[in-house]
Amino acid sequence: MIQRVGVVGAGTMGAGIAQLCAQFGFSVKVHDPAAAVLGALPGRLKKALAAAVLKGKLTTQQAERACHAISPVPRLEDLTGADLILEAAPEDLALKIGLFERLGAACPDAILATNTSSLSVSKIMSRVALPERCLGIHFFNPPVSMKLVEIIRAEKTSPDVFRAIWDFSLTGLRRTPVDVKDVPGFIVNRVMRPYYVTAQRLAGARTAFSAIDAACRDLGRVPMGPFELMDLIGLDTNLSITKVLFEGLGRPERFTPPALQQTLVDRGLLGRKAGRGFYLYKDGRSAGENPDALALLPAGASRAPGASWPVLRDALIAEAELVVAEGTAGAGDVNTAVKLAMNFPKGPLEWRDAIKLP
Numbered sequence: 212m213i214q215r216v217g218v219v220g221a222g223t224m225g226a227g228i229a230q231l232c233a234q235f236g237f238s239v240k241v242h243d244p245a246a247a248v249l250g251a252l253p254g255r256l257k258k259a260l261a262a263a264v265l266k267g268k269l270t271t272q273q274a275e276r277a278c279h280a281i282s283p284v285p286r287l288e289d290l291t292g293a294d295l296i297l298e299a300a301p302e303d304l305a306l307k308i309g310l311f312e313r314l315g316a317a318c319p320d321a322i323l324a325t326n327t328s329s330l331s332v333s334k335i336m337s338r339v340a341l342p343e344r345c346l347g348i349h350f351f352n353p354p355v356s357m358k359l360v361e362i363i364r365a366e367k368t369s370p371d372v373f374r375a376i377w378d379f380s381l382t383g384l385r386r387t388p389v390d391v392k393d394v395p396g397f398i399v400n401r402v403m404r405p406y407y408v409t410a411q412r413l414a415g416a417r418t419a420f421s422a423i424d425a426a427c428r429d430l431g432r433v434p435m436g437p438f439e440l441m442d443l444i445g446l447d448t449n450l451s452i453t454k455v456l457f458e459g460l461g462r463p464e465r466f467t468p469p470a471l472q473q474t475l476v477d478r479g480l481l482g483r484k485a486g487r488g489f490y491l492y493k494d495g496r497s498a499g500e501n502p503d504a505l506a507l508l509p510a511g512a513s514r515a516p517g518a519s520w521p522v523l524r525d526a527l528i529a530e531a532e533l534v535v536a537e538g539t540a541g542a543g544d545v546n547t548a549v550k551l552a553m554n555f556p557k558g559p560l561e562w563r564d565a566i567k568l569p
């Protein structure tokens with residue numbers, strides 16, 4: 212029975228995961244080696260919980276209870292006694308391996324979970340005593356509002372531990388879990404990759420970013436086209452995931468990291484956070500396509516803008532079919548994951564089935 216949770220890393224994800232667990236009544240200890248981050252955590256959480264009260268998502272009492280349920284702790288070993296450890300430290304394999312080696316020794320009875328986005332869970336857990344208690348729980352940002360969690364079976368994860376974490380996610384945290392094998396990108400980052408990479412191949416002087424984004428919104432009824440989405444995620448973050456998947460999956464041609472995106476990253480055009488990416492931003496709002504990015508597009512590669520949506524949709528379908536055929540995840544979970552993570556009206560395999568219908 213999971214009651215006491217330890218969170219490692221109090222950054223974007225760690226703080227959000229701690230808040231989520233506390234909101235659902237778990238007692239949470241949070242460790243971060245950066246004293247300033249740890250010191251700022253109570254204030255940060257208070258602010259986030261107050262905002263949830265204002266939005267009507269929590270009562271004042273619930274927010275106060277959640278606030279009291281979280282204790283920052285200065286040493287990793289202070290997490291001893293936790294039933295479950297959720298790790299959200301930086302995405303660095305050596306760092307995570309070292310952390311779990313220590314956690315394995317300090318918390319001999321705990322289930323150990325990493326929130327890695329792109330690293331191999333089995334490799335992260337390679338030096339843990341009793342690796343059958345280890346797995347991945349991939350939360351999405353922000354954890355408090357995103358319903359999806361990908362539960363990743365590592366090589367040695369025991370069925371009992373998988374089931375306990377499935378129940379914890381579903382009943383304890385009221386999330387929607389999906390079952391996925393330990394492969395690069397899991398479901399969402401893998402299946403969505405062609406949306407970003409293929410879109411850049413389609414872009415040309417006459418079919419630029421806004422035309423492709425508009426085609427996806429209008430024809431696919433998706434909330435965001437690929438270029439506005441990459442600007443939101445951050446071109447650097449998005450590109451680094453493409454590179455990890457490209458290498459991790461044996462360098463498939465379809466995942467070749469786009470030269471266009473690399474050039475934009477090298478020039479500091481990182482998207483919204485830099486005020487410039489595929490688009491320009493003023494006061495947080497899009498102010499049109501970025502002429503410096505447009506100048507990098509090939510002159511000849513133009514096509515009717517509307518044609519880009521079916522190409523992207525079919526690329527998503529093809530990737531989803533591969534994921535299912537490989538046994539990485541089931542079709543239902545692939546559809547659920549993409550819909551919940553991306554707020555898409557249909558999952559890729561539902562699109563496929565709809566196209567097939569007369």
Ligand SMILES: NC(=O)c1ccc[n+]([C@@H]2O[C@H](COP(=O)([O-])OP(=O)(O)OC[C@H]3O[C@@H](n4cnc5c(N)ncnc54)[C@H](O)[C@@H]3O)[C@@H](O)[C@H]2O)c1
Nearest residue numbers: 220221222223224225245248299300301302326327328352
């Ligand atoms: N940001 C996202 O959208 C997102 C989404 C899903 C998963 N993730 C994954 O979650 C993890 C954390 O990402 P983030 O965006 O919260 O990063 P972040 O940089 O915001 O936070 C990382 C925190 O870890 C702390 N830290 C550094 N060294 C540490 C150590 N040795 N032990 C414990 N903590 C340490 C840092 O002080 C920092 O507070 C990564 O593995 C990332 O891939 C991120």
